[in-house]
Amino acid sequence: MSPVRQWRILFAFLCLGPGALLRPGGVTAKEARYCGAGATLRLSSPVSSQGSLLLVELKSARPLTEVKGDWGGRSVPFWQEEGHEAVHAGLLGVDLEKAPGRYELKVTAQKAAGEKIVCSANITVRAGKFATERLRVGKEFVEPNPEQVKRANEERDRLREIFDRVTPERLWNGKFRVPLDGVAAGSNFGKRRILNGNPGSPHGGADLPGTTGTPVHAAQRGRVVLADELFFAGNTLVLDHGLGIYTFYGHLSEISARVGDTLEAGDVLGKVGATGRVTGPHLHWGLTVERARVNPLQIVKLLGP
Numbered sequence: 001m002s003p004v005r006q007w008r009i010l011f012a013f014l015c016l017g018p019g020a021l022l023r024p025g026g027v028t029a030k031e032a033r034y035c036g037a038g039a040t041l042r043l044s045s046p047v048s049s050q051g052s053l054l055l056v057e058l059k060s061a062r063p064l065t066e067v068k069g070d071w072g073g074r075s076v077p078f079w080q081e082e083g084h085e086a087v088h089a090g091l092l093g094v095d096l097e098k099a100p101g102r103y104e105l106k107v108t109a110q111k112a113a114g115e116k117i118v119c120s121a122n123i124t125v126r127a128g129k130f131a132t133e134r135l136r137v138g139k140e141f142v143e144p145n146p147e148q149v150k151r152a153n154e155e156r157d158r159l160r161e162i163f164d165r166v167t168p169e170r171l172w173n174g175k176f177r178v179p180l181d182g183v184a185a186g187s188n189f190g191k192r193r194i195l196n197g198n199p200g201s202p203h204g205g206a207d208l209p210g211t212t213g214t215p216v217h218a219a220q221r222g223r224v225v226l227a228d229e230l231f232f233a234g235n236t237l238v239l240d241h242g243l244g245i246y247t248f249y250g251h252l253s254e255i256s257a258r259v260g261d262t263l264e265a266g267d268v269l270g271k272v273g274a275t276g277r278v279t280g281p282h283l284h285w286g287l288t289v290e291r292a293r294v295n296p297l298q299i300v301k302l303l304g305p
């Protein structure tokens with residue numbers, strides 16, 4: 001039984017049969033609702049918060065095709081569960097800075113006979129509970145010189161272009177793992193630093209503890225789309241797992257794969273280091289799902305052991 005099937009649905013939920021009208025507000029349901037035409041839609045959690053990840057499952061009595069999800073203009077990548085052509089799963093990423101509120105998830109699919117299924121659910125996004133750190137430091141630490149600013153901006157745009165690309169096929173199968181052996185938790189996700197009164201961008205990944213030289217493993221199978229030295233993240237590797245899902249590994253002392261390489265889950269991609277703007281060695285691990293920056297440890301929880 002997949003984990004999503006074990007969870008109960010407690011959020012305001014609204015399912016529509018073909019041609020039905022969308023009712024505002026939704027219906028509160030304690031179980032997943034019948035969507036019409038023998039299909040049900042379930043979510044791993046009734047509510048979400050900034051930086052979190054939800055697992056969505058559409059299950060039908062008959063095989064479905066053209067399963068698509070839309071969440072506030074962003075697509076939700078779906079895949080067919082191995083050996084179950086009537087079960088489709090998808091990941092919904094809630095960006096770290098998505099405004100709290102209520103958003104409609106709409107899932108559409110096609111039955112073999114051509115009949116269309118439309119399911120919708122209202123998902124509440126709550127503010128994330130992130131730490132804030134206020135620091136007073138010398139000017140030289142706060143303001144990079146114009147050349148460094150230019151470089152950092154170019155690298156930000158380059159990463160944005162990578163995360164905007166959605167490889168249509170799923171390149172992995174199975175569970176995601178934490179990239180460091182023996183590490184189960186990370187810190188600093190979403191933390192915001194206020195330097196001399198100026199708020200900076202929130203910290204978009206989880207920092208995993210490790211000493212320089214510790215092997216870093218691929219969280220899952222994927223293709224290397226970036227292996228380079230960046231201003232902030234130092235030696236960095238980005239893996240494309242398909243369906244708009246990317247993992248990011250920063251501050252490496254060594255990178256041991258090249259752009260274009262396909263790595264299997266658990267393959268060593270480099271070593272922990274302290275390159276880039278850091279105070280000590282650790283692994284900065286990031287996860288992007290359809291451009292949403294989410295806590296990477298959540299994918300291990302949802303699709304992990």
Ligand SMILES: [Zn+2]
Pocket residue numbers: 188203205206207283284285
């Ligand atoms: Zn970090």
